[in-house]
Amino acid sequence: MIKIARVWLAVCATAGILFGQSPAKVPDLSGFWERRDDTGSGSFGGTLEKIPRAAIKPEIVKANQEAAARQARGEVVSFGSKWCATNSYPFFMQHSAAWDIIQGQDEIALVPEVHTFARHIYLDGRQHPDATHLEPSVNGHAVGHWEGDTLVVDSVGFAGGGGTPGGGRVTPNSHLVERFHLFEGGRRLSVTFTWDDPTVYLKPHTYELTYYKSEPGTYAFEEYCHADDPAQGGSVVEPPQK
Amino acid sequence: MNHLNNRNGLWAALLVLTVPVLAETPNLSGFWELRFDSRNVPPAPLTAAMAAEDRGVQFKLDTTATRWCHFFGVPYVMEGSTIDILQNVNGREIAITSALRNPARHIYTDGRGHVNPDTFDPVSNGHSVGHWEGDTLVVDTTNYRPGLFMQITTEKLHVVEKYTRTGPDSIQWEVTIDDPGAWTKPWTAMIPLRRSKDALYEYACHEGNYGLQGILAGARAEEKTATQKTSSTK
Numbered sequence A: 001m002i003k004i005a006r007v008w009l010a011v012c013a014t015a016g017i018l019f020g021q022s023p024a025k026v027p028d029l030s031g032f033w034e035r036r037d038d039t040g041s042g043s044f045g046g047t048l049e050k051i052p053r054a055a056i057k058p059e060i061v062k063a064n065q066e067a068a069a070r071q072a073r074g075e076v077v078s079f080g081s082k083w084c085a086t087n088s089y090p091f092f093m094q095h096s097a098a099w100d101i102i103q104g105q106d107e108i109a110l111v112p113e114v115h116t117f118a119r120h121i122y123l124d125g126r127q128h129p130d131a132t133h134l135e136p137s138v139n140g141h142a143v144g145h146w147e148g149d150t151l152v153v154d155s156v157g158f159a160g161g162g163g164t165p166g167g168g169r170v171t172p173n174s175h176l177v178e179r180f181h182l183f184e185g186g187r188r189l190s191v192t193f194t195w196d197d198p199t200v201y202l203k204p205h206t207y208e209l210t211y212y213k214s215e216p217g218t219y220a221f222e223e224y225c226h227a228d229d230p231a232q233g234g235s236v237v238e239p240p241q242k
Numbered sequence B: 001m002n003h004l005n006n007r008n009g010l011w012a013a014l015l016v017l018t019v020p021v022l023a024e025t026p027n028l029s030g031f032w033e034l035r036f037d038s039r040n041v042p043p044a045p046l047t048a049a050m051a052a053e054d055r056g057v058q059f060k061l062d063t064t065a066t067r068w069c070h071f072f073g074v075p076y077v078m079e080g081s082t083i084d085i086l087q088n089v090n091g092r093e094i095a096i097t098s099a100l101r102n103p104a105r106h107i108y109t110d111g112r113g114h115v116n117p118d119t120f121d122p123v124s125n126g127h128s129v130g131h132w133e134g135d136t137l138v139v140d141t142t143n144y145r146p147g148l149f150m151q152i153t154t155e156k157l158h159v160v161e162k163y164t165r166t167g168p169d170s171i172q173w174e175v176t177i178d179d180p181g182a183w184t185k186p187w188t189a190m191i192p193l194r195r196s197k198d199a200l201y202e203y204a205c206h207e208g209n210y211g212l213q214g215i216l217a218g219a220r221a222e223e224k225t226a227t228q229k230t231s232s233t234k
Helices: A002-018 A058-072 B007-022 B055-067 B210-233
Strands: A031-034 A099-103 A107-112 A119-122 A141-147 A150-156 A175-183 A188-196 A205-213 B030-034 B083-087 B093-098 B105-108 B127-133 B136-142 B158-167 B170-178 B187-195
Touching: A099 B093, A107 B083, A107 B093
Parallel strands: A119 A141, B105 B127
Antiparallel strands: A031 A099, A031 A205, A099 A107, A107 A119, A141 A150, A150 A175, A175 A188, A188 A205, B030 B083, B030 B187, B083 B093, B093 B105, B127 B136, B136 B158, B158 B170, B170 B187
8 A cells, every 4th residue: 555655656746847846845925915004003104113223324324314304394305106106126015005926936926016016036046147237127136045934035136216114225236135934824924124235234134024815816906107197296296496 | 534445545545636736737937028920910990980080199199108108908018028927836826927017917717707897996907817728728808997909998898818838938829809899890819929038127117218208308399399380370
């Protein structure tokens, strides 16, 4: 009896390889994931308040303070929403809208509803392009591998212009390492972010965000941002020009 | 569990447990692109009402959509750049992403039906469900936002796609498009997709994009000319 089972397992393993099944079993991260207000803060912005403050360089602190002062005076510090500029990573990971993980064998895609591109994480063993061939992008260039039950993703090549929870910034020099790990029987997902950037941080900035698996049958919406929509244009109000 | 105590029962149980492995569907995952031989698509017959529409107005609407980076939806998103087809290993969903400024497509293959149109906001990609017929993935899409395809489609647009692997580096993509508000009858295109060695870049469509600056400069020049003509005729 045991011999039959062994033979069958060998047949299955061979068939699995021939038909493209991954010989190594890894967790299934796929599906829609969403954030919830676990802290009772009352807002999604508030859910980020417990993220530790990043240790950032004095010149960045000064620049942030100057921008805050300009904003307090009624000046516009960003026209991004008015012109529907694509949101930089990791914005959609902090957003209230769910995002979808599609898990292939050689690639994982993170597909958000918010106004930005899908994020492609390559698991086929490739490396990052060298600096001369690295095209900056809002999501960066991401490669991943499995360390036991944890998906480890290494990203470079960000276009920059966005920020991180805790007061950090994303620049073309940023290097991000993320660790994706299921817990509570696969109903929740932990993502630990570690940002490093010699032009921004005094030391690497690490924080964790957690997500809940959306209900089965969940489907995606599209965020439709029109720069010619008067309401969208009205998202930024310029002060009177002197 | 007595049946496991005899040899035939064990074989049967092992067979049931392993059928999903052997019955695996073809793998469409990868980067794909259209080649020079992919665009031999005959013109589709427009309805009389649509044919009577002012083409100049249509062109202007389309230029506006381009200028303001509107989403174009399916099938434009399939043919305008390299696409990435990513098939979930659990078989429940397939995503198609494009380098164009358009949301990724979600194709649900978990057996669900279409959403209730009364409770679903139409979107540029529509709502797609798929199933396998032998080695062919059949995708059915409804609930489109009106105004796709050069601004001519309506909420009645219904698209059926068939994806068949024809070789290690090729997929036959057959798409049947039906919209009684735009065309007199359904029309079908059969388009070969070739495996791409290109990367998928992000398409930055916004003010500050040099191409868009050119489009806007051209539009402003047209407006200026029109204003001057109006002034000279007064």
